[in-house]
Amino acid sequence: MDYFLQQVINGLQIGFVYALIALGYTMVYGVVGLINFAHGDVFMVGAFIGLYAIGKYHLPLFAVFLLATIGCAVLAVVMERVAYRPLRQAPRIASLITAIGVSLFLEYFTALNQVFGPNFYSFPRPFAVSSWGPGDISLTNIQAIIFLVTLSCLGALQFIVRRTRVGRAMRAVSFDPVTAGLVGVDVNRVISITFGLGAALAGVGGVLYGIAYPQVNTFMGVMPGLKAFTAAVLGGIGSIPGAVLGALIMGQSETLASAYLSSTYRDGIAFVILIGVLLLRPTGILGAAKTEKV
């Protein structure tokens, strides 16, 4: 039982990181209907900003998060402006291929020796690891930080989306971009903000991931990105609580699969669950069922 509870805690740790990434996918999809394949690489850039800020400049943790947030948000806004906006009226597949192109570019460009380099780099721990808890169950301070930071990010996001003008504009664009534009919402600005907000969360996620699994590489974003996107689909894409729920399921299934089956099956199990859920609920757990109009 202790072992099980310990695995659940470990599952929450990775699940919360997935949640931070999944939110960006779900928000962007909700607003522009694009699978932003480059989002996982924004997460990677966040981790590298953390690597440099902690390892080279020894900044305090708070400043590291701030830097990663701003850096990733700027990157995503530029990306949207340069690559996605010109294609908004084009067939959807064109933006999708462009997203894949941007993703490959970020991975291989940062892997050049002149940028970050192609190797695995160990991520410095900004503080000593300690743990506490009853019996065999333990909660490390890393896990505590992940839980606290993620929950406060979620709170902040929920506040922005539900309680502010910008949030209301985002919901309006997501509901119907043309009408939102007609009633005076600056659609382009809202889309930029959405990209920036999602990327900021991914940046925080990147730093947390680096602290928890202290090795970074320019291709580290691929798998977490795919899994986080899957989590968003699992929960019902476009839905913010759905993304978090999906990410937590993803984290649990993955951790429990490697604990009780074999770690080699870890990457597969989450997708088996995904396909199972989609067969029962074709629009995800919390996704709204779409009725087709003729």
Place this chain on the structure above:
Amino acid sequence: MKALPSLAKALAWLAAVYAAMFAFDSSGLANPYWLQVFELACITAISALGLNVIYGFTGLFSLGHAAFYGIGAYTAALTLKSLGVESQPAFLCALLAGAAAAALVALLVGVSTIRLTSDYLGIATLGFGIIMKVVFDNADSFIPRLGGARGMTGIAKMTTLPWAFVLLGGSLLVIRNLVHSSYGRALVSIREDEIAAGAMGIDTFRYKTAGFVIGCAFAGLAGGLYAHLYAFLHPSNFDFFKSVDVLVIVVLGGLGNMSGTLVASFGWVFLLETLRVVLPPEYVEFRWVLIPILLVVTMLARPRGLLGIGEFRFLRGGAGR
């Protein structure tokens, strides 16, 4: 009764080009490296034509094409190894087994997931692709010969230029005839408007599944050729990026355009290889920086596909003539 002469003409062309290829292949004039690249381009084109049936003609968004390519590759390699003879007929059996295995799995996947709508189908097939990658990685735990994460070795080098070329020609012929048949018209009508197609009496579920299975069978066929081209298989040859490669080819060539797919396949494979040769060794890594930039620029400039060309004459339907 125009069909028969046109078929005969196509076969005559194929035979002529085959003879030329065979003479070229055995003359020793060709550089073996570029010959291999050309064979790879033929194989890639077969696989891409399969995806074109699925996505271009039927409109089913699939992000797991490489998984079916992999199923074909592993099945064919295992079949030929199990047969124990390395003769041409045995190779043909192995290739057909690969295509059949891919089609069978596609049928199972298709029947269960084909009801999903566009993006959700894409994600389900993406998920299936990743599951298959995990299966390939662990394949040695149930069939030791498949090699698992260490890769499968000891595969006979059977794929030659005539094999690759004739099968590409045959695939083109089959797909052309499929697309211009009433079956193919039904697939296209589903892509254009599924509800209207259903209202016109097309069993959309059955046709969509059929389109998916046929496309995946071509991926399996190409996979078998691939396995016997390099004589080595590794699960990383069939990961998500390989599915993306084929998708890029189909989109660049233009959806539902066989000639475009053909040109884009050869262009893509030769571009990758040329960049490998042209760039100085210390800059080879720039290859994957240049290609995404090219891709993004191309999409920005030509969002409807790079080529936008009409079909080659031998791929056009009979109705317009």
